[in-house]
Amino acid sequence: MSIRYGLLALLERGPMYGYQLRSAFEETIGATWPLNIGQVYTTLGRLVRDELVESLPEHDAGQRPYRITEAGRAELAGWFGTALPRTDRPRDELTIKLALALATPGVDIDTVVDTQRAASRRALQEFVRRKIRDTRADNVSGRLVLDAMIFQTEAEIRWLDHCLETLGRAATQPAAEQPVAEQP
Structure with a gap:
């Protein structure tokens, strides 16, 4: 499973910070595949770099929320609309x-x-x-x-x-x- 698309799908619900994304991911898939928090932040960094996600100003607690962009929505829609070939697994x-x-x-x-x-x-x-x-x-x-x-x-x-x-x-x-x- 691509963490990239998983995070985009979760951010479609609304802005979240890293730990919220990890919790939402694990809850959504029934806690069957644990997600490393370092992997979440590394992927978020790439999504920001690719302009699919933007980081918002930090909250008082020092947590930085992220929000999906229009380009991110288009990328996510393309992923949902495309079948996964067996060769890509x-x-x-x-x-x-x-x-x-x-x-x-x-x-x-x-x-x-x-x-x-x-x-x-x-x-x-x-x-x-x-x-x-x-x-x-x-x-x-x-x-x-x-x-x-x-x-x-x-x-x-x-x-x-x-x-x-x-x-x-x-x-x-x-x-x-x-x-x-x-x-x-």
Whole structure:
């Protein structure tokens, strides 16, 4: 998730200072992804530099609020109006890890998959518990984020099961004969 667009969306509600933005971000997404306050202020600095946000005079308490600009509103509208291509999403570290485990001598791939599967099942149980505990009717965004995490974790577990099945089938099939390289 782009923190840039998250902050722009929150500032569309009205001016806020850094800690308010962090709290609003975490509340909006159901406290599932913590946001580092340093990341908030670094991103705000870039948004000011890009003239998508402007800083307002400090309050008595020394807090500097920020406000979205018209250019920021246009940028945010463009983001909301554009689909995210699959290629723009971060690399999947688990997929890379399993591919490397298969190619690394001495690594027990079944153990790697089983370890991840157990961790994914624990995460799924925690996401479901969080969803059950959150009974606030007005927290639709938080529930939708938890639903997405539940669905993604269920899909990961299904994929890990598929990996184990594929590895099991590969282990029972005879290895294809490799052509012998000619000697110079």
